[in-house]
Amino acid sequence: MLDIKFIRENADVVKQALANRNAEADIDGLLELDHLRRAVITEAEGLKTERNAASKAIGGLMKEGKKDEAEASKENVRIIGDRIAVLDEQVRELDEKISNIILYIPNLPSATTPVGSSEEDNPVLRSFGEKKEFSFEVKPHWDICEELKLVDFERGAKITGSGFPVYTGQGAKLQRSLISFMLDLHTTEHGYTEVEPPFVCNADSMTGTGQLPKFSEDMYYTPSDELYLIPTAEVPVTNLYREEIIDVEKPVKLTAYTPCFRREAGAAGRDTRGLLRLHQFDKVEMVNFVTPEQSAAQHEILIAEAEKVLQLLGLHYRVIELCTADLGFSAAKCYDIELWAPGVERWLEVSSVSNFGDYQARRARIRCRDENGKPQFVHTLNGSGVALPRLVVALIESYQNADGTVTLPEVLRPYMGGLEKLG
RNA sequence: GGAGGGGUGGCAGAGUGGCUGAAUGCACCGGUCUUGAAAACCGGAGAGCCGCAAGGUUCCGGGGGUUCGAAUCCCUCCCCCUCCGCCA
Numbered sequence: 298m299l300d301i302k303f304i305r306e307n308a309d310v311v312k313q314a315l316a317n318r319n320a321e322a323d324i325d326g327l328l329e330l331d332h333l334r335r336a337v338i339t340e341a342e343g344l345k346t347e348r349n350a351a352s353k354a355i356g357g358l359m360k361e362g363k364k365d366e367a368e369a370s371k372e373n374v375r376i377i378g379d380r381i382a383v384l385d386e387q388v389r390e391l392d393e394k395i396s397n398i399i400l401y402i403p404n405l406p407s408a409t410t411p412v413g414s415s416e417e418d419n420p421v422l423r424s425f426g427e428k429k430e431f432s433f434e435v436k437p438h439w440d441i442c443e444e445l446k447l448v449d450f451e452r453g454a455k456i457t458g459s460g461f462p463v464y465t466g467q468g469a470k471l472q473r474s475l476i477s478f479m480l481d482l483h484t485t486e487h488g489y490t491e492v493e494p495p496f497v498c499n500a501d502s503m504t505g506t507g508q509l510p511k512f513s514e515d516m517y518y519t520p521s522d523e524l525y526l527i528p529t530a531e532v533p534v535t536n537l538y539r540e541e542i543i544d545v546e547k548p549v550k551l552t553a554y555t556p557c558f559r560r561e562a563g564a565a566g567r568d569t570r571g572l573l574r575l576h577q578f579d580k581v582e583m584v585n586f587v588t589p590e591q592s593a594a595q596h597e598i599l600i601a602e603a604e605k606v607l608q609l610l611g612l613h614y615r616v617i618e619l620c621t622a623d624l625g626f627s628a629a630k631c632y633d634i635e636l637w638a639p640g641v642e643r644w645l646e647v648s649s650v651s652n653f654g655d656y657q658a659r660r661a662r663i664r665c666r667d668e669n670g671k672p673q674f675v676h677t678l679n680g681s682g683v684a685l686p687r688l689v690v691a692l693i694e695s696y697q698n699a700d701g702t703v704t705l706p707e708v709l710r711p712y713m714g715g716l717e718k719l720g
Numbered sequence: 721g722g723a724g725g726g727g728u729g730g731c732a733g734a735g736u737g738g739c740u741g742a743a744u745g746c747a748c749c750g751g752u753c754u755u756g757a758a759a760a761c762c763g764g765a766g767a768g769c770c771g772c773a774a775g776g777u778u779c780c781g782g783g784g785g786u787u788c789g790a791a792u793c794c795c796u797c798c799c800c801c802u803c804c805g806c807c808a
Contacts, residue, residue, distance in 0.1 A: 346776060356739085360740090368788095377786095378789095672767075
């Protein structure tokens with residue numbers, strides 16, 4: 298959430314930033330409500346000052362036994378109280394109206410985010426490795442999955458629905474191995490603490506990280522308990538410290554494996570084949586809490602940590618930066634990592650590494666102490682480290698052999714019981 | 721799910737209608753003392769909102785109510801603990 302004070306003082310900056318994002322928001326209406334709210338609060342607080350003084354005086358009169366005077370004053374205070382009740386109700390209504398606007402306003406792009414009008418304008422920053430040459434006709438992953446019985450799409454669709462694959466045999470073990478490999482890397486090499494959070498969250502948590510109120514249609518929801526299935530570990534892990542003041546003198550770095558659940562409401566019919574777009578998938582996530590001063594530098598560290606996973610797996614990838622038009626709702630700055638998948642001949646997004654500035658911290662009220670001991674909002678960052686299905690796609694398509702087997706990268710073999718090839 | 725107990729500042733823990741934003745202890749910060757440190761002593765120190773400021777206002781799990789006035793009384797929800805039941 299944006300700081301209302303900042304909006305008040307920099308309305309034109311905010312409007313321009315939102316325009317760069319192709320986002321709509323009624324800033325003038327918001328400021329009008331804000332102005333009214335402050336006026337009503339000022340009046341209400343003035344009356345409260347009066348009431349508090351009068352009530353205190355009544356206490357004194359009662360003690361002195363001046364009953365009549367006390368009774369007269371009571372009547373007076375009651376009238377003030379009625380007026381206060383009306384004003385307080387107005388404030389409550391204004392707060393709600395303001396929330397209904399401000400919670401729908403996305404974060405402002407950082408000053409270094411390139412301005413663009415579509416994903417076409419996302420610059421490629423760098424790449425690692427190169428496209429492999431194959432001496433045979435490469436297969437898309439769905440054929441490999443079927444031939445090696447790594448994934449059972451049909452039965453997943455039967456027991457749940459499309460987009461819920463069943464991993465089987467070596468496919469299931471590969472999932473588990475990749476998760477362990479990535480968690481081990483982040484905890485032993487990158488200084489992360491592993492956490493295993495709940496996979497469902499309440500509305501306050503979803504609001505804290507920015508999924509609610511705007512994106513409720515994208516999530517699975519259990520009405521009887523009013524809980525949402527998490528679309529990413531970012532939600533429970535970031536909300537660990539909701540409404541807390543924490544010590545971030547050193548960056549707080551948490552990593553978690555969780556399944557992720559997404560309804561993909563706006564993407565029905567796209568990428569229906571294979572593992573490219575699923576309703577449930579596994580992901581290892583990294584979440585950082587830092588001071589405002591640290592955040593830009595920490596963003597670079599975080600992207601490097603995510604890249605390390607792919608470097609160790611020997612996969613060809615590129616890093617792009619999202620331009621203003623393609624930036625996620627809560628992000629101020631974001632890098633995406635895309636893996637080359639030779640079977641489907643596409644770049645696949647496997648990681649999104651974002652700096653949220655204080656946007657999430659303000660929504661979730663996560664704070665730290667500044668050098669003077671005063672509370673200030675932390676900065677939050679997170680990055681996939683990385684998402685599994687598309688990683689599996691790129692992995693098995695890249696390492697497929699002419700005989701139908703798939704060679705496993707060295708780093709995974711210990712996790713696969715020494716296995717060198719799938720198949 | 722049933723019965724009982726409880727949720728107060730970073731922590732522990734007083735407080736049952738007004739002088740309590742909150743005693744006391746611990747932890748924390750500053751100072752005195754000391755060669756330095758410890759101890760002792762003195763002092764400081766919660767958060768949000770409104771306000772240029774002075775200052776005001778709100779907050780004792782959340783919400784609602786009673787009252788001139790609520791941490792304190794009433795209702796309701798949530799959470800934690802103990803016991804019983806069920807159970808991975």
